[in-house]
Amino acid sequence: MKLFIELHDHEEQLHRDLEWTFSTETTVDQLKDKVASVFQINPDYQRLFFNGSRIRANTLHEVGVKGEDTVVVKHSNIDVWANVVKRAADIKSKDTMDQPKAAQHTLELIELLVKSNFFLYYHNLLDEMERISREAEEYFGGDRTTMEMATRQYFFDWLTAHEYLKDPRSFDIYFGRKIGGIHSGCIATVCYDGTNDIYLIKTHHMGPTKSSSKPTSPPDLREVFAYVLLEAIGLGPKCHFFGPPPGMSKTTLYIGTKSILNLKLMEVP
Numbered sequence: 236m237k238l239f240i241e242l243h244d245h246e247e248q249l250h251r252d253l254e255w256t257f258s259t260e261t262t263v264d265q266l267k268d269k270v271a272s273v274f275q276i277n278p279d280y281q282r283l284f285f286n287g288s289r290i291r292a293n294t295l296h297e298v299g300v301k302g303e304d305t306v307v308v309k310h311s312n313i314d315v316w317a318n319v320v321k322r323a324a325d326i327k328s329k330d331t332m333d334q335p336k337a338a339q340h341t342l343e344l345i346e347l348l349v350k351s352n353f354f355l356y357y358h359n360l361l362d363e364m365e366r367i368s369r370e371a372e373e374y375f376g377g378d379r380t381t382m383e384m385a386t387r388q389y390f391f392d393w394l395t396a397h398e399y400l401k402d403p404r405s406f407d408i409y410f411g412r413k414i415g416g417i418h419s420g421c422i423a424t425v426c427y428d429g430t431n432d433i434y435l436i437k438t439h440h441m442g443p444t445k446s447s448s449k450p451t452s453p454p455d456l457r458e459v460f461a462y463v464l465l466e467a468i469g470l471g472p473k474c475h476f477f478g479p480p481p482g483m484s485k486t487t488l489y490i491g492t493k494s495i496l497n498l499k500l501m502e503v504p
Contacts, residue, residue, distance in 0.1 A: 238295075238301035240266075243307050243354065250357055259296045266295065270308050276356050280302035280311045312353050316360065319344045323367040326374060335378035336461040339373040345371075358403055375483040382421060382479075384412050385489060386436050389477040390425050400427050411436065423491070433494035434475070438487055464492065 236259065242251040253273050257266070267278040272307055283290040283297050284307040292298045300306065322341045329337050347353065354361050375381045387408050392398035406427045413420035413435065419436035439454040465471025475491035478484070 238300065239303070239305040240270060240273075241305060242306050243362065244357060245313050245320075246311075247307075250359055257295060257300075259294075262293055263298075263469055264292060264293075266306065267424055271430075273354060274308065274438050276310055277309070280351070282309045282311055282313075283307070285311065306313055308358055310353060312348055315344055315348055316353065316357070320363075320422070326371065326394075334374045335381070338374035341371045342368060364383065369485075372482065372503070373484045373486060375479055375487075379421065381421075381483055382419065382436060382489060383408075385477060385479050386393060386410075386421075386423050386434075386491070388474075389475065389489075389491075390423075393475065398451060402428055405429070434491045435494065436489055436491045439490060444498065453486040459490075461486075464490070 236256065236497065238255045238257050240253050240255055241249050243249060252272060255266075255269055259326060263283065264278070266283065267281050270276060270281055272276055283301055285304070290298050290306070311427075319341055322344070326334055326337045326341065348364075363414060390408065391400070391403075394406070395403070397403075400406055408426065409424040411422035411424070413422055418438045421434050423434045425434060427433045439452055440458050441452040441455065451469075459476060460473060462474045466474050471492075472495050473493035477489050477491070479484060479487055479489075
């Protein structure tokens with residue numbers, strides 16, 4: 236008798252299929268071994284279904300499988316993938332402070348799937364997984380922890396490379412709250428060898444804001460040029476440009492401007 240075996244995802248989309256000849260004496264374990272040999276899914280990770288119900292019997296005859304019937308196979312981690320898709324869609328609606336945490340959880344679930352070789356069996360889901368990963372990473376751009384980590388690493392490397400930092404043990408940064416503006420940012424007091432430099436750290440113009448941790452678009456080079464030009468002609472502060480650590484947002488740019496002594500904020504009526 237002929238049996239059709241189909242590999243489905245969480246939305247019952249067909250990914251692979253095969254035909255197999257069986258008898259009334261064929262066991263479920265034999266079916267799992269066949270699935271393993273063709274789909275390469277370990278029997279321990281297989282979930283078999285017939286007519287919408289999970290197969291838990293010992294033989295196909297006990298289940299009621301007959302010739303020309305179809306048995307559906309799903310990887311045991313398919314529910315994890317469904318959770319990834321749902322969480323990825325929900326991140327945007329969360330509070331700004333909760334978005335990076337939700338994104339991190341989504342990436343951790345994807346890592347679990349990758350380690351279990353899930354996408355070797357569902358290779359058609361690879362593009363969607365990569366898209367979700369990229370979008371989740373972008374939510375770290377406006378996260379305060381990420382910003383402070385990037386600032387600390389950048390200034391340590393910059394001071395070391397320019398030989399301004401003589402004693403690495405003296406290096407530290409104290410972070411304060413950024414006042415005003417819609418963009419994510421902070422005040423960073425960079426301390427080294429008895430020197431204290433104060434910088435305003437903010438995201439680029441179309442970057443993460445206080446209402447969303449994800450940038451709306453990559454940095455505009457015209458904005459960078461304006462900062463560099465004003466500094467070059469003596470009408471702007473010393474500027475630094477750097478990004479989040481590897482594996483995080485690829486479209487967020489941090490702009491660090493050095494505090495100008497006795498600078499007064501313009502009052503706008």
